[in-house]
Amino acid sequence: MNFSNKNRKQNIDRLKSDTFDVLVIGGGITGAGIALDAAMRGMKTALIDMQDFAAGTSSRSTKLVHGGLRYLKQFEVKMVAEVGKERAIVYENGPHVTTPEWMLLPLHEGGTFGKFTTSAALRVYDFLAGVKRSERRSMLTVSETLQKEPLVKTEGLKGGGYYVEYRTDDARLTLEVMKKAVEKGALCLNYVKADQFRYENGRVAGIEAVDQIDGSRFAISAKKVVNASGPWVDSVRKKDGGENGKQLRLTKGVHIVIDESVFPLHQAVYFDTPDKRMVFAIPRDGKTYVGTTDTFYTKDPIRPDVTAEDRAYLLEAIRFMFPTVDVKESDIESSWSGVRPLIYEQGKDPSDISRKDEIWESETGLLTIAGGKLTGYRKMAEMIVDLVAKRLKEEVGILYSPSETKNLPMSGGEVGGSAKFPSFIKVKTADGIEKGFSEDEARFLAKMYGSNVDNLFAHKNTTSTLPDVLYAQLMYAIEEEMAYTPADFFIRRTGALLFDIQTVRKYKDECTNLLAEQFGWTETEKEAHIRELEEEIAACS
Incomplete structure (x- = not known):
């Protein structure tokens, strides 16, 4: 699988010369899911993103494949049922990027959830989401709650609920789905912008694209175009002549990272804030x-x-629920901010706007999907590719099979399912x-890359002064994960900028030099990429 920007010219030549059944605009988790679903049905599929894959919302979430317990409060029963079931599917198809938590x-006393309502809600949640017996909720006494997490505020404590969510690396999840789509025949390329639409007889027939790396312009022909551009959905729709009907409302979510020496949390906690x-x-x-x-967000989502x-709000929330934890602004090692593209509902607060997904179809045939949640990406993809298949049957008479992604392991997920993953890691x-590699290094790589780990072991460091694991990760990211810049690598291929910022500061120059060598950058290009990384470091520090 040549999923590398070393093959950029050949990939762009293919984009220019082929006519695709479906072209997806947007390389976040929704776009990746659509590309995979379409490719699995035999559609000739292309996907482009004006930035790196997952550079928008799909690398800036809470990093949970969660079932949406709080949506029960909004009586969104159907969504909780669907998303809960999808959560288990994501875990089985990619246990290396999804961990039960x-x-x-x-x-x-006086909190958002009462004891009785929580017990009932969690029971309904287990039922709706089809939670397996070993992961069903339990209700805890005060002492059991404090045993699980001694840092929790004792004043007014009445007990606790205990249930399972799934932790993920959102950007890596997106990449693994994307790599499987490429393996199944999709052509996916980052740093290609959809500049304007092309039409035949008043119908969308492709786009005029701009290569964001060399500035060249070229046309891509496609029978159907799907706009899955997340926060940019409305600006893409505008290029097609309108944003009639419902529109997006962006809300911003911020996270902060603190070392465990300052905030020694033993247990994931979902807790009330003062507001x-x-x-x-x-x-x-x-x-x-x-x-x-x-909070509502109206500025550039890039x-x-x-x-x-934002930081003060989260620090205050920590002090409110964990009063013995002495956190200060200076304890924040890194932070990240992302925007949620939600369907606008007048008069609603940001937290109350529905996370439901919706599909729009314009008069020109452009299909747009927006809203939804990370967890529900596969089902969203299935839904819109069903519509693409229906339109292609009507317009060109081609019949496509139903979705085949439910039991399809993503790239790296061929480990025999979640039950066999621990023994896979051992081997x-x-x-x-x-x-x-050392035992810790080998285990770390096996857990992170799953069944692709042999490809990383093949990159044993013999010349670079980089640590062995970092070298293997960087070479693999270049050769097989379409990484092009140091920001691609440190943010979306490894997550190091968010959770290990010291490593980024220590090795950024060597990694940039290796990237420059691999891609033949000029000194000007190299300086631009260094500047971008420095800006990212400053933004999250």
Whole structure:
């Protein structure tokens, strides 16, 4: 699989010369899911993104494949049922990017959730989401709650709910789905912008594209075009002559990362804030991250800002629920901010706007999908590709099969399902040791890359002064994950900028030099990519 920007010219030549059954605009999790579903049905499929894959919302979430417990409060029963079931499918198809995470819901006097309503809600949640017996909820006494997480506020504590969510690496999940789509025949390319639409007889027949790397313009022909551009959905619709009907409303979510030495959380917690919202605190790899905020956002969604107010809000939330934790602004190691593209509902607060997805079809035949949640990406993709298949049958008489993604492991997911993943890691750790990696390094790579890990073991470092694991990750990202810039690598291929910022600061120059060498950058290009990474470091520090 040559999923590399080293083959950029050949890929662009294919985009220019072929006529695709479907062209997807947007390389986040929804677009990746659509490309995979369409390719699996035998559609000639292309996908483009004006930035890197997952650079928008799909690398800036709370990093949970969660069932949406709080949507029960809004009586969105159908969505909870669907998303809950999808959560289990994502886990089975990609256990290397999805991990069960027990979640503690502390119950306090006057809190958002009461003891009786929580017990009932979690029972309904288990039923709707088809939660397996071993992961069904339990209700905890005060002492059991404090045993799970001693840092929780004791004043007014009435007990707790205990249930399972799934933690993920959102950007890597997107990449693994994308890589499977490419394996199944889709052509996916980052840094290609859909500049304007092309029409035949008043119908969308493709786009005029701009290569964001060299500035060249070219046409892409497609029978159907799907707009899955997340926060940019309305601006793409505008190029097609309108945004009639419902529109997007962007809301911003901010997360902060604190070292476990300052905030030694043992257990993921879903908790009340002073203003009666709900926030997650999650331990991960020696850090604790907390989020999210929920405020309307009207500025450029490319790099949403993290304001002093955002940070202060989350620090106050920590102090409110974990009063013995002494957190200060200076304890924040890194942060990230993303926007949620939600369907606008007049008069509603950001937290109350529905997370439902919707499809629009314009008079010119452009299909748009917006809203929805990370967890429901596969079902959203199935729904819109069903519509693409229906329109292609009507317009050109081609009949396509139903969706085949429900039991399809994503790239890296060929490990025999979640039950066999621990034994897979054991075997691959031994293989990695044989290749010269330490036991910890081999285990780390096997857990992160799943059945693709042999491709990383093949990149054993013999010349670079980079650490062995970082070198293997960088070479694999270049050769097989379409990484092009240091920001691509440190943010979306590894997550290091968010959870290990010291490594980024220490090795950014060597990694940039290796990328420059691999892609033959000029000094000007290299400086531009260094500048971009420095801006990203500054934005999240």
